[in-house]
Amino acid sequence: MSAPKAPVNPNLKIMAGALVCEDCELIGDITIGARTVIHPKARIIAEAGPIIIGEFNIIEELVTITNKSSTDANSGKVLIIGNNNVFEVGCHVEAIRIGDHNVIESKAKVGSKVEISNGCIVGCGCILNMNEALPENTVVYGDKCERRIQRERPPAQMLQIDFLTRILPNYHYLMKPNLNVNVRAPVKK
Amino acid sequence: MATFATVDLVKYLCTCEKKFPICRLYLCKHCLKLRCIDCVQHEVDTPYCPNCLEIMPAQEAKLKKNRCSNCFDCPVCGHTLMTRASGHISPNPEDPNKSVTKKTYYLACGFCRWNTRDINMLDQTVATGNWPMLENPHVKRINNLLENYKLMAQVEKADRERKKYVKRRSHLYLQDKFNLSPSVMKRKGLSSFSSLSLKEGDKTIEDLEPSVPVESFDPLPNDYYTQPAALEKTTKLVHRLSVPEFQPEDVSKLHPINKHLIMKKSLRCRECEHNLSKSDFNPCSIKFKIQLTALHWVPEVRIMTPSTFTYNKETLVTLTMSNPSVFNTTVTLSQIENETDVDYCTAKVELPKKELVLASRDEPSMHVYEDSSQAHEFKDDPKLIVFRKGNKIGFVVKVTPVVPQGDVKICFLLKHEFRNTTVAALQSESKEPEIKWLEHKVYLCLGTI
Numbered sequence: 001m002s003a004p005k006a007p008v009n010p011n012l013k014i015m016a017g018a019l020v021c022e023d024c025e026l027i028g029d030i031t032i033g034a035r036t037v038i039h040p041k042a043r044i045i046a047e048a049g050p051i052i053i054g055e056f057n058i059i060e061e062l063v064t065i066t067n068k069s070s071t072d073a074n075s076g077k078v079l080i081i082g083n084n085n086v087f088e089v090g091c092h093v094e095a096i097r098i099g100d101h102n103v104i105e106s107k108a109k110v111g112s113k114v115e116i117s118n119g120c121i122v123g124c125g126c127i128l129n130m131n132e133a134l135p136e137n138t139v140v141y142g143d144k145c146e147r148r149i150q151r152e153r154p155p156a157q158m159l160q161i162d163f164l165t166r167i168l169p170n171y172h173y174l175m176k177p178n179l180n181v182n183v184r185a186p187v188k189k
Numbered sequence: 190m191a192t193f194a195t196v197d198l199v200k201y202l203c204t205c206e207k208k209f210p211i212c213r214l215y216l217c218k219h220c221l222k223l224r225c226i227d228c229v230q231h232e233v234d235t236p237y238c239p240n241c242l243e244i245m246p247a248q249e250a251k252l253k254k255n256r257c258s259n260c261f262d263c264p265v266c267g268h269t270l271m272t273r274a275s276g277h278i279s280p281n282p283e284d285p286n287k288s289v290t291k292k293t294y295y296l297a298c299g300f301c302r303w304n305t306r307d308i309n310m311l312d313q314t315v316a317t318g319n320w321p322m323l324e325n326p327h328v329k330r331i332n333n334l335l336e337n338y339k340l341m342a343q344v345e346k347a348d349r350e351r352k353k354y355v356k357r358r359s360h361l362y363l364q365d366k367f368n369l370s371p372s373v374m375k376r377k378g379l380s381s382f383s384s385l386s387l388k389e390g391d392k393t394i395e396d397l398e399p400s401v402p403v404e405s406f407d408p409l410p411n412d413y414y415t416q417p418a419a420l421e422k423t424t425k426l427v428h429r430l431s432v433p434e435f436q437p438e439d440v441s442k443l444h445p446i447n448k449h450l451i452m453k454k455s456l457r458c459r460e461c462e463h464n465l466s467k468s469d470f471n472p473c474s475i476k477f478k479i480q481l482t483a484l485h486w487v488p489e490v491r492i493m494t495p496s497t498f499t500y501n502k503e504t505l506v507t508l509t510m511s512n513p514s515v516f517n518t519t520v521t522l523s524q525i526e527n528e529t530d531v532d533y534c535t536a537k538v539e540l541p542k543k544e545l546v547l548a549s550r551d552e553p554s555m556h557v558y559e560d561s562s563q564a565h566e567f568k569d570d571p572k573l574i575v576f577r578k579g580n581k582i583g584f585v586v587k588v589t590p591v592v593p594q595g596d597v598k599i600c601f602l603l604k605h606e607f608r609n610t611t612v613a614a615l616q617s618e619s620k621e622p623e624i625k626w627l628e629h630k631v632y633l634c635l636g637t638i
């Protein structure tokens with residue numbers, strides 16, 4: 001299958017080592033860190049301001065990440081997504097900020113007033129739309145979006161990233177990294 | 190699948206006068222009557238664990254309080270816990286320069302991510318069993334009470350026996366009085382009485398410490414009013430009630446819960462004591478040895494399309510009827526004469542007067558039948574029978590609501606042929622199974638005005 005070449009986004013910055021499938025929608029000022037994997041059919045829309053995605057993140061199919069301004073005060077703010085996060089199939093994220101080691105499970109929705117710290121899990125289908133900051137290691141689960149604090153944060157998905165880096169190029173066209181920054185150490189745990 | 194959706198629109202009247210959708214009813218082939226879940230006898234066949242599918246004999250299950258000893262539920266959300274393995278590198282005791290990887294196991298919930306490490310429970314070196322059990326703090330008291338109840342039951346039983354004996358004795362006495370009783374009988378009676386009293390004598394009811402009622406509670410600590418509630422550290426009511434013997438208040442006290450056993454159940458007709466439903470003994474199997482659901486024997490009536498109704502105005506409603514039997518089945522519909530209860534009948538209905546013939550159910554050819562040829566074969570009246578497809582017909586009834594508003598409900602008597610194929614198989618000499626006519630009352634809710 002031959003994917004149509006998407007029009008070149010001048011504001012798109014892909015670090016060397018990142019794996020971005022061509023068949024996804026990247027609109028606006030987006031920076032994608034090294035070793036981050038973006039599956040086909042993901043949508044990242046930097047609407048109200050730039051989106052900066054860190055390293056070792058996995059963004060799966062049909063995930064939508066939008067930088068939306070929830071109020072006038074934070075229009076133009078930067079949506080920073082840290083490292084080692086997993087965005088599972090079909091989740092919808094408009095958060096203010098996302099830290100490290102979080103998992104947003106399938107079909108979960110994180111509203112534009114939510115700030116996610118580190119080690120949090122938003123369970124399948126859970127919807128967060130209040131004005132809040134999730135404390136570290138929060139787990140939101142179940143149809144009533146119940147919460148608990150777990151002791152350990154979810155482990156990094158290194159094996160999965162290695163696997164995807166091997167497999168995805170066999171079946172999909174990739175976007176070429178256009179930034180070769182060696183400021184950061186290549187492997188960060 | 191449509192049979193199991195919106196099941197409350199068409200209901201059949203069970204022999205016990207309760208109304209149920211046909212998929213919930215059974216047909217006893219010995220009494221030839223409909224039975225429902227409320228008028229059959231339920232029997233426990235085998236308790237088994239729904240997770241590891243291990244069968245447990247009823248006695249053992251009772252001892253283990255109907256719980257599996259190897260499978261656990263999450264104390265937070267109730268999902269089944271999984272055993273997870275993790276490798277640890279530790280120095281080799283024989284050669285300090287080398288290290289060995291030791292596998293340890295812990296339990297984790299895949300849904301809310303709770304795991305046994307959350308409560309500082311030590312990892313296990315074996316994958317199954319061996320998980321530490323909590324000791325019920327009240328076990329002594331409970332055992333005492335149970336012991337006591339057992340004794341009490343025994344005393345009561347002895348009492349009953351004695352009463353029986355006393356009665357007999359008075360009778361004996363009378364007999365004695367009238368010089369009718371042989372002395373042997375008397376002695377026999379006496380001896381049995383003495384043995385009874387002896388049995389009672391060697392076990393006496395222990396003096397049980399009575400329970401102490403709680404009269405006052407400590408006042409709530411000041412922190413309760415001054416500190417913000419630590420919701421993430423406190424358990425919820427469901428968490429406490431799922432383990433009534435411990436009722437943990439702190440999340441760190443939550444402990445894996447042994448999985449409840451479930452059971453294979455069989456249903457028995459109360460009148461003839463034949464089985465109506467008996468599942469396969471093996472818990473892995475979802476098959477039934479005996480399954481006399483009414484769906485397999487009684488023609489199923491369904492409403493084809495919703496209609497609009499007006500008060501006192503006739504509306505044509507198309508119903509469908511399908512034949513579960515492998516024989517062509519003749520069906521007649523008639524009014525229920527004395528149904529005046531407006532709860533179940535709010536419209537006049539004009540039913541097909543002729544007999545309806547349902548074609549046999551033939552699984553392989555069910556989807557290739559051509560309507561026209563079949564209609565010709567059965568000489569259908571197109572005004573009456575709208576369509577015919579395989580074992581199903583669509584027929585028209587004329588409905589006139591007699592209430593100005595509310596639900597339009599009709600009822601009728603469904604009379605159909607029934608061939609008892611199992612009995613026929615037993616008496617193989619007569620090739621054609623005997624035809625019986627069964628009657629069922631059918632109640633339909635067609636919609637609202």
Ligand SMILES: [Zn+2]
Pocket residue numbers: 203204205206207223224225226227228229
């Ligand atoms: Zn019944």
Ligand SMILES: [Zn+2]
Pocket residue numbers: 238239240241242243257258259260448
């Ligand atoms: Zn089990």
Ligand SMILES: [Zn+2]
Pocket residue numbers: 263264265266267268298299300301302303
């Ligand atoms: Zn759980």
Ligand SMILES: [Zn+2]
Pocket residue numbers: 217218219220221458459460461462463
């Ligand atoms: Zn019976």
